[in-house]
Amino acid sequence: MEWVIEQATESGQTIFDPFMGSGTTGIAAVKLKRNFIGAEIDQRYFDIACRRIQAALDAPDMFVEPPKPAKQEAML
Numbered sequence: 001m002e003w004v005i006e007q008a009t010e011s012g013q014t015i016f017d018p019f020m021g022s023g024t025t026g027i028a029a030v031k032l033k034r035n036f037i038g039a040e041i042d043q044r045y046f047d048i049a050c051r052r053i054q055a056a057l058d059a060p061d062m063f064v065e066p067p068k069p070a071k072q073e074a075m076l
Contacts, residue, residue, distance in 0.1 A: 001028035009034055023049030027056040 020038035029036035
């Protein structure tokens with residue numbers, strides 16, 4: 001799904017998945033910095049998708065270096 005979303009949308013756009021299932025499209029949207037709206041009729045799958053998407057939101061991006069701490073230096 002990441003490839004499809006990346007080809008069809010730009011960062012910041014919104015993806016709508018009317019049959020969310022376990023949330024795979026939502027996870028791909030989160031990783032690619034897209035907004036996501038999902039709908040799922042089965043409460044069990046909805047709960048699974050919510051947990052999976054939240055975990056993707058909480059996970060650090062292992063391929064982006066975290067910012068270095070600010071360092072104060074004297075001006076000469």
